[in-house]
Amino acid sequence: MADKILKKLNIVVWRQKDAKSKGRFETYAIENISQGSSFLEMLDILNNNLIEKGIEPIAFDHDCREGICGMCSLYINGHPHGPDTEVTTCQLHMRKFDEGDTITIEPWRSRAFPVIKDLIVNRSAFDQILQAGGYVSVNTGGVPDGNAIPVSHEDAEEAMDAAACIGCGTCVAACKNSSAMLFVSAKVSHLAKLPQGQVEAKNRARRMVAKMDELGFGGCTNTGACEAECPKSISISNIARLNREYLSARFSE
Amino acid sequence: MQNLDSKIPGGPLAEKWAKHKAAIRVVSPANKRKLEIIVVGTGLGGASAAASLAELGYNVKAFCYQDSPRRAHSIAAQGGINAAKNYRNDNDSVYRLFYDTIKGGDYRAREANVYRLAEVSPNIIDQCVAQGVPFAREYGGLLDTRSFGGVLVSRTFYARGQTGQQLLIGAYQALNRQIDQGNVKMYTRHEMLDLVVIDGKARGIIARDLVTGEVRRFGAHAVVIASGGYGNVFFLSTNAMGSNGSAAWQCYKKGAMFANPCYVQIHPTCIPVHGDQQSKLTLMSESLRNDGRVWVPKKKEDAEKLRQGKIRPNDIPAEDRDYYLERRYPSYGNLVPRDVASRAAKERCDAGFGVNSEGKAVFLDFSDAIKRLGRSVIEERYGNLFQMYEKITDVDPYQEPMQIYPAIHYCMGGTWVDYNLMTTIPGLYAIGEANFSDHGANRLGASALMQGLADGYFILPYTIGDYLAGEIMTPKTDTNAPEFVETENRVLSRLEKLMKVRGTKPVDYYHKALGHLVWEYIGMSRNEAGLKKAIQEIQSLRKEFWGNVKIPGELNNLNQELEKAGRLADFFDIAELMARDALNRKESCGGHFREESVTEDGEAKRNDEEFAYASVWEYSGEEKEPVLHREPLTFESIKLSQRSYK
Ligand SMILES: Cc1cc2nc3c(=O)[nH]c(=O)nc-3n(C[C@H](O)[C@H](O)[C@H](O)COP(=O)(O)OP(=O)(O)OC[C@H]3O[C@@H](n4cnc5c(N)ncnc54)[C@H](O)[C@@H]3O)c2cc1C
Ligand code: FES
Numbered sequence: 001m002a003d004k005i006l007k008k009l010n011i012v013v014w015r016q017k018d019a020k021s022k023g024r025f026e027t028y029a030i031e032n033i034s035q036g037s038s039f040l041e042m043l044d045i046l047n048n049n050l051i052e053k054g055i056e057p058i059a060f061d062h063d064c065r066e067g068i069c070g071m072c073s074l075y076i077n078g079h080p081h082g083p084d085t086e087v088t089t090c091q092l093h094m095r096k097f098d099e100g101d102t103i104t105i106e107p108w109r110s111r112a113f114p115v116i117k118d119l120i121v122n123r124s125a126f127d128q129i130l131q132a133g134g135y136v137s138v139n140t141g142g143v144p145d146g147n148a149i150p151v152s153h154e155d156a157e158e159a160m161d162a163a164a165c166i167g168c169g170t171c172v173a174a175c176k177n178s179s180a181m182l183f184v185s186a187k188v189s190h191l192a193k194l195p196q197g198q199v200e201a202k203n204r205a206r207r208m209v210a211k212m213d214e215l216g217f218g219g220c221t222n223t224g225a226c227e228a229e230c231p232k233s234i235s236i237s238n239i240a241r242l243n244r245e246y247l248s249a250r251f252s253e
Numbered sequence: 254m255q256n257l258d259s260k261i262p263g264g265p266l267a268e269k270w271a272k273h274k275a276a277i278r279v280v281s282p283a284n285k286r287k288l289e290i291i292v293v294g295t296g297l298g299g300a301s302a303a304a305s306l307a308e309l310g311y312n313v314k315a316f317c318y319q320d321s322p323r324r325a326h327s328i329a330a331q332g333g334i335n336a337a338k339n340y341r342n343d344n345d346s347v348y349r350l351f352y353d354t355i356k357g358g359d360y361r362a363r364e365a366n367v368y369r370l371a372e373v374s375p376n377i378i379d380q381c382v383a384q385g386v387p388f389a390r391e392y393g394g395l396l397d398t399r400s401f402g403g404v405l406v407s408r409t410f411y412a413r414g415q416t417g418q419q420l421l422i423g424a425y426q427a428l429n430r431q432i433d434q435g436n437v438k439m440y441t442r443h444e445m446l447d448l449v450v451i452d453g454k455a456r457g458i459i460a461r462d463l464v465t466g467e468v469r470r471f472g473a474h475a476v477v478i479a480s481g482g483y484g485n486v487f488f489l490s491t492n493a494m495g496s497n498g499s500a501a502w503q504c505y506k507k508g509a510m511f512a513n514p515c516y517v518q519i520h521p522t523c524i525p526v527h528g529d530q531q532s533k534l535t536l537m538s539e540s541l542r543n544d545g546r547v548w549v550p551k552k553k554e555d556a557e558k559l560r561q562g563k564i565r566p567n568d569i570p571a572e573d574r575d576y577y578l579e580r581r582y583p584s585y586g587n588l589v590p591r592d593v594a595s596r597a598a599k600e601r602c603d604a605g606f607g608v609n610s611e612g613k614a615v616f617l618d619f620s621d622a623i624k625r626l627g628r629s630v631i632e633e634r635y636g637n638l639f640q641m642y643e644k645i646t647d648v649d650p651y652q653e654p655m656q657i658y659p660a661i662h663y664c665m666g667g668t669w670v671d672y673n674l675m676t677t678i679p680g681l682y683a684i685g686e687a688n689f690s691d692h693g694a695n696r697l698g699a700s701a702l703m704q705g706l707a708d709g710y711f712i713l714p715y716t717i718g719d720y721l722a723g724e725i726m727t728p729k730t731d732t733n734a735p736e737f738v739e740t741e742n743r744v745l746s747r748l749e750k751l752m753k754v755r756g757t758k759p760v761d762y763y764h765k766a767l768g769h770l771v772w773e774y775i776g777m778s779r780n781e782a783g784l785k786k787a788i789q790e791i792q793s794l795r796k797e798f799w800g801n802v803k804i805p806g807e808l809n810n811l812n813q814e815l816e817k818a819g820r821l822a823d824f825f826d827i828a829e830l831m832a833r834d835a836l837n838r839k840e841s842c843g844g845h846f847r848e849e850s851v852t853e854d855g856e857a858k859r860n861d862e863e864f865a866y867a868s869v870w871e872y873s874g875e876e877k878e879p880v881l882h883r884e885p886l887t888f889e890s891i892k893l894s895q896r897s898y899k
Contacts, residue, residue: 003527003528017810018810018811033530034527034528034530036527036528036530036646036647037527037528037530037531038532038645040532041530041531041532042530044530044532044761045530047759048759048761048762050805051759051803051805051814052757052758052759052803054805055805056805056806057805057806057813057814059811059813061320062494063319063324063326063493063494063495064324064326064328064329064493064494065493065494065532065533065535066329066533066535066536066641067641068328068329068415068418069319069323069324069325069326069328069329069493070321070323070324071319071320071324084644086640087644091641091644091645093644093645093647095647116464116811117464117810117811120811122320123320123321124320124321124441126321127321127322127323127429127439127441130425130426130429131429131430131432131433132433133433134426134429135384135385135426135427135429135430135433136383136384136385136426137430138380138383138384138427139305139308140301140304140305140308140380140427140710140711140714141376141380141710141711143379143380143382143383144379144383145379146338146375146378146379146381146382146388146396147340147395147396149382150390150393150394150395151390151394152390152392152394153390153391153392153394155390156387156388156389156390157387157390159385159387160387160389160412160413160415160419163387163412163419163422164415164418166418167321167323190385190387191385193387194385194387196382196383196384196385197385
């Protein structure tokens with residue numbers, strides 16, 4: 001079936017030349033967008049229109065366009081990844097919008113994620129947190145057979161639920177405190193749930209939390225906004241597990 | 254002419270790798286600390302290599318164009334990873350995995366490389382488990398496996414529908430540990446734009462910092478290319494938007510020969526193209542063909558009505574449905590290999606039986622499976638794929654059949670490497686999808702992840718030592734050497750040239766046009782006249798691009814249009830070489846289907862007498878025809894036969 005065409009939309013978008021410049025909102029009109037198109041395809045079309053008019057296109061991050069790489073972001077009409085649930089911006093479709101809508105697009109807003117240009121922010125703080133112990137300390141080679149240590153079906157599934165995090169930064173963008181607790185707890189849970197990761201669990205929790213604090217993320221006040229907006233439905237119960245690991249690490253100091 | 258020595262060790266197949274490892278040189282720990290290695294790419298190939306090399310003590314610099322190494326397109330792999338573990342007691346073995354891979358590749362891969370791949374495959378699973386990859390587990394706590402197309406055993410390990418994501422996170426964690434320890438310096442949002450060769454050896458790269466636009470020099474004792482495949486030459490593909498062939502292509506222009514560019518894989522089950530606003534295609538995993546049945550209407554009128562939206566698929570009674578795969582291939586049915594399934598879908602659509610408004614889709618129907626197994630079983634098996642399908646198409650696949658159509662998915666062709674994974678430039682290596690080594694003319698499902706990790710964890714760390722053992726007296730590479738200055742200048746002048754065109758059309762316009770050309774003439778079905786036409790049209794489109802592309806913004810700032818333009822400029826050249834290669838190969842094999850080479854009933858026909866070789870292309874200068882070298886493929890352990898799935 002042919003998709004409906006949205007004859008006109010108004011796009012209000014954050015423009016900022018680079019990290020040092022001041023940003024501002026600009027408004028652009030766009031016509032004839034198929035509802036079958038994705039949100040980013042709509043932006044592609046808008047950008048090509050801008051280019052033809054000699055205006056610099058809007059810079060935004062994206063890569064896989066399948067909801068798995070975590071590269072796309074965007075704060076759309078007040079929601080990270082827009083109005084649909086359990087999807088990233090690249091999977092958001094124009095069916096969620098109507099004729100004549102005004103759509104406001106902003107970058108993630110957080111001290112720990114400074115704007116690089118337009119809608120692109122610097123999320124390297126996430127990498128830095130994971131570099132602070134978000135791994136199992138094994139070298140290549142010399143490891144036991146994959147079946148040497150049984151892992152219960154439930155533990156493997158729970159580890160997988162946490163490991164499904166795509167590192168996009170929604171949790172931080174959604175949180176009024178800019179807390180990265182959901183992100184950190186997802187990694188801590190993923191590894192703590194498996195015997196291979198259990199060995200270093202306490203130290204990992206301690207180091208990652210310290211790094212998170214150092215990088216300027218805010219504290220968690222249990223608003224639950226992160227879980228509600230997470231495109232991969234990462235559960236807030238991971239935060240409870242992180243707190244347990246962290247506390248027991250402090251006690252054993 | 255350069256020397257094309259594949260360096261395959263002598264001796265029986267099963268002993269080659271062990272003997273080779275025993276014979277090659279090893280670098281002492283003290284000397285490793287003095288050596289630098291550049292790794293371009295952080296997908297399964299690059300991340301596993303960078304981490305393993307750093308663990309050994311080398312100084313590694315790793316590069317990716319995304320904002321984090323974790324975002325490499327390996328992340329998108331869904332189905333699984335093969336390994337000859339024989340955990341199921343179903344008589345799997347290294348030999349069987351080797352045999353399936355050679356046969357699946359339609360006898361166009363090197364025996365020795367493929368055998369080694371199968372041999373190290375069990376270690377990969379062990380390694381990933383130790384890193385904390387949450388593979389699916391049975392209730393007894395042991396690793397679960399499933400079956401994939403083209404094989405008779407159950408050897409595919411998986412983590413839900415996100416196997417690539419989990420394996421990449423495992424490798425990324427290992428990489429992070431080395432970054433944490435200071436052994437790897439990671440350069441994100443950096444794009445390699447050229448290779449620096451000094452005295453015939455790879456000594457560094459020129460990369461652009463994508464945030465500041467600054468063009469920078471990086472030196473090393475060896476360079477590893479792990480930059481993925483060139484599938485985006487088709488514009489619409491299952492690759493990521495930034496996936497590109499440029500790193501490999503720049504190496505080609507510096508003398509690293511390129512093999513089998515015409516071998517690309519068209520995957521049969523992707524969500525079809527809608528309208529002309531689309532930017533990329535989404536894969537629906539091969540595993541769906543276990544339970545889904547593929548069909549189109551028997552009557553053209555019905556297809557016509559479907560296209561106009563006058564009827565829905567469920568209105569068509571069973572007797573009016575043509576389950577054409579089951580009809581044509583009774584023994585394999587819906588599970589024929591990818592190339593066969595893709596061509597069969599195209600054949601039906603070309604004959605006027607396509608079912609979407611564009612006439613380019615067939616149905617993948619789960620209603621029988623849902624009746625037989627119940628909805629909850631189907632949900633457990635494919636839930637995330639069904640959800641993804643519904644989000645994209647707004648159709649509930651539990652209620653109505655999926656629409657699918659073939660799309661470009663993977664490149665078997667790539668940079669030529671010898672048994673050591675070294676290219677024809679000493680000190681330059683290529684691993685993962687970027688090389689040509691293991692999949693012949695068609696890759697089996699779940700084997701790319703295996704190959705990327707085999708290369709990075711267990712092969713390159715050994716073989717690169719043999720080369721570097723000869724470099725221990727070589728001082729740190731001086732990035733002020735004239736070769737660096739000259740290469741940097743060339744990179745800068747190309748970027749400036751692109752910026753200066755100031756034409757009228759955006760990059761996407763040309764990329765779409767190229768994609769149409771490639772799909773039409775170098776896609777699923779190829780013939781001599783079409784390929785000749787393609788070469789001409791690619792050349793004229795390239796000329797138009799260089800004369801009329803419009804790139805706003807600045808060179809010294811983040812500029813995504815400039816990034817795209819540079820990649821597209823190389824895609825024109827890659828497309829042309831694909832066409833030349835396809836023209837030369839006057840046989841049908843695997844993903845390469847020449848209309849002139851078919852059996853009486855229209856199936857692909859190989860010609861082993863004339864074409865049992867890898868086509869290896871050597872660059873000979875701008876606007877000059879490349880030179881073809883042939884690496885003969887000799888089969889000592891396997892008897893060649895025509896594939897049949899009837
Ligand atoms: C949708 C999809 C599903 C798949 N499913 C499966 C599956 O189930 N099983 C299976 O075995 N295979 C599967 N494959 C194939 C497999 O995922 C890929 O072949 C494999 O992951 C490629 O890994 P790689 O490391 O070679 O490259 P990639 O993962 O593509 O990584 C490329 C890296 O190179 C970097 N890079 C590229 N160019 C440059 C440059 N110029 N400068 C700097 N950095 C650069 C990128 O930033 C990235 O880090 C699938 C592929 C797709 C597209
Ligand atoms: S672009 Fe990869 S998750 Fe959206």
